[in-house]
Amino acid sequence: MKENEFAQLSDQQLLEKKKQLKSTNIINAVIIGVLIGVVIYSVLKNGFGFVTFLPLLFVYFIVKNQNESKELEKEIKSRNLRQE
8 A cells, every 4th residue: 555545544544454454464473483484494404495595585575565564654653643
């Protein structure tokens, strides 16, 4: 979602969107942890290879897509909303 799309949401919708993103962030953290665990296991068991770096590529894309969360926080702060 772009920043101007957040600007069109009401205060209540912004806070609800933040709750949804919070649960998404928790799920992403679990996925990242599992993928890093797979990388560590792969390195210890088989050494370095393509399969070792494939999970790291997925981790990179998950982390890169966290911009939506930052834009939402920016809009909430600009409206001076109480964060729960």
